[in-house]
Amino acid sequence: AANRRKGRKKYGERPSCERLPGTFAGYNGREQTQVCKRHDLYVSFRELDWQDWIIAPEGYEAFYCDGDCSFPLGSHMNASNHAIVQALVHLMKPDAVPKPCCAPTKLSATSVLYFDDKYNVILKKYRNMVAKSCGCQ
């Protein structure tokens, strides 16, 4: 555990796909060690006071991926072949090669229906927008 903490500190100092700036600050020790998985965040259009122009949906299921991709990559981490190699090389050269990224492995579409200023109605579909599953890549 001590070695892992030491390694983590090094990664915090240089750009890596493990942690994006800003997301690191809010984590406590227990959360940092969690494995790569999908997390849920619900964005309510009602809370944004946008009900007058957004017709549907009522809110947005904003899934995101977060967690650790440390060796060994378990099956629950949904790891790609590349991620396994990346994890092994990281073990050999921890200072030079970062760990695999925790990222979406399957994405699905989502749609939004809204009014514009001229009372036209717009239905927009965003392909590959919602993270269906996450894994180490």
Place this chain on the structure above:
Amino acid sequence: GSLMNQHHSNFIHRRLNSRERREMQKEILSILGLSRRPRPLLSFKRSASAPVFMLDLYRTMASEETGRESFLSQADTIMSFVNGVEQTEDTFHHKTQWKEFKFDLTRIPRGEMVTAAEFRIYKTSNESFPGNLTLHVTVYQVLQEFHDRSVSKVLGRTLTLFDITATSNDWLMNPHYNLGLRLFVETEGGGSVDPGSAGLVGRRGPRTKRPFMVTFFRASQAPVRTIR
């Protein structure tokens, strides 16, 4: 509603502070490609014909299985356009009677092409209008030379729909030549009938049955996020 609430209860849910709310709003507007939030008048009802039709499309799209190729699933953007101008020709001076409609297609998303377009007009029953009469409803695209291009004939009861894909493509390529559509109603004998008295609902009719146009777009390339 209760199902939705049940579903959402699994999500992290806390009230956003004002800064977070602003950032979230900015981020979503950026994804939608909008510089600011639209401000439609509150008087514009969601129960109007176009929003109701579009909400139905939204529900169909949301319930569609991913990967299933259909006409609807291929569309990246679908827009309904309200009728900007509707003129009814003065029947006193002219023998021929028609309704003229105009749709502003200049606000379409950049980099998207039209795959289909429909002009939807509702027909209701009119008690004073004689029954047992076959009517021919014809739609013309108005050109500068006043030469008719596309003609559709439809026998409809409550909802009439015209395919005007080619017309909307013309309007998209040459916005200056968007002079609208002209709708004629004729009897089998070729006699002209006032579209209003035949039951075709116009701009001043009930909100739930006003005519509108729907256009289906497909992105010609991957959308580029706005640089911030």
